[in-house]
Amino acid sequence: MNKKSRPKHLIFFLVMVAPLLLFSCKNKGGVHKPNISGSTGEMLIVMNDSVRSSAGGKQLESVMRQSVVALPQAENLFDVSIIPHRAFSERLRSFRNLVIVKLGPEQQTGIKYYKDQWGKQQAMARIFAKDTWELDSLINEDEVKLTGFFVKAERERSQRYYRKYINRNLTEKFQEKWDAFMIVPVNYTENKPGKDFMWMSHETPLVSQGLLVYSFEYTGHESISEAYLLNKRDSVLKINVPGPSQGSYMETENRVPVTYKRFLHNDHQIVEMRGLWRVEGDLMGGPFVSFAHIDPENSRIVVTEGYVYAPEKPEKRNLVWQLESVLYSFKFIEEEQQDTEQE
Structure with a gap:
């Protein structure tokens, strides 16, 4: 790896402080807003009974209750409650994830998105349509943007929390090793260091959340194909992540499909894969x-990965979202320098 010389401890300080300063500046006007209500993943939809029973209302409910991909058991994307407008009281205005549906011939069809409208870190969407058929079409067209807005809001809430309680030693070690920044929460410890590998985890009696990091040479498009990345993943995990039994090791569960997509985040290309893992030689x-x-x-390609092991806890959606909030904080140092300078 060809690394440039950088004042890394200064960069680390700027990485930690700048987002907090920016966050406080942007939210000065919301100091007196109440804290949001509701638990992670809960959503309140406000629409009248006649709309709820229509094609458009059923489509909205179905979209918000769709199954989360790549979980071992079926779980809804959101835990949805639906009330009519007459029941939408002042007490409910600060709900964490809020969708308000308004229909009428005078409405201009569309969706408007709001943050911190009636509560700190609140995410809200107002959906307008002339009738239930327009509502149905609108939800079909904007499903990805609509659901993504609320999933991102949950991720950002977790990320704000983790920035307050960061493991500085492991975050600095991560930066030194990978020439990049990523939040490592304070309750994580390192399990097994390696030349091009890190394994950190948060362990409780019922839940294990792990972070795996490794890198390999980038030689072109073939390096980011699904087959190549999965083969690389299994070869790295076989060597570095042993199971509890002699000769056992972590690998990809190939009896279920793995999702694959590419996107741009923090000024660099990312390939995201989701699926299930198993331990060869053991029941995990x-x-x-x-x-x-x-x-x-x-x-080079740097892989950051999160996994969950919670056999006694069927619901794993929120645990995966927590890991995602950590993974989405990743930035190469050059990108973080540029962001700090622009701010």
């Missing part, structure tokens, strides 16, 4: 989400 498994961060300037 759970969900994982993996981000391959492409760094062509240094001819």
Whole structure:
């Protein structure tokens, strides 16, 4: 790896402080707003009974209750409650994830998105349509943007929390090792260091949440194909992540499909894969989400991955979201420098 010389401890300080300063500045006007109500993943939809029973209302409810991909058991994307407008009291205005549906011939069809409208860190969407048929079409067209807005809001809430309680030693070690920044929460400890590998986890009697990091050479498009990334993943985990039994090791569960998509985040290309993992030689498994961060300037790919093991806890959606909030904080140092300078 061809690394440039940088004042890394200064960069680390700026990485930690700048987002907090920016956050406080942007929210000065919301100091007196109440805290949001509701638990992670809960959503309140305000629409009258006649709308709820229509094609458009059923479509909205179905979209918000759809199953989360790549979990071992079926779980809804959101835990939805629906009330009519007459029941929408002042007490409910600060609900964490809020959708308000208004229909009428005078309405201009569309969706408007709001943050911190009636509560700190609140996410709200107002949906307008002339009738239930327009509502149905609108939800079909904007499903990805609508659901993504609320999933991102949940992720950002977790990320704000983790920034307050960061493991500075492991975050600095991560930066030194990978020439990049990523939040490592304070309750994580390192399990097994390696030359091009890190394994950190948060362990409780019922839940294990792990973070895996490794890198390899980027040689072109073939390096980010689904088959190549999965083969690389299994070869790295076989060597570095042993199971509890002699000769056992973590690997991808290949009896269920793995999702694959590419997108741009924090000024670099990412390949995201989601699926299930298992332990060869033992009865262990759970969900994982993996981000391959492409760094062509240094001819490398850095993979950051989160996994959950919670056999006594069927609901794993929120645990995966927590890991995602950590993974989405990843930035190459050059990108973080540029962001700090612009701010």
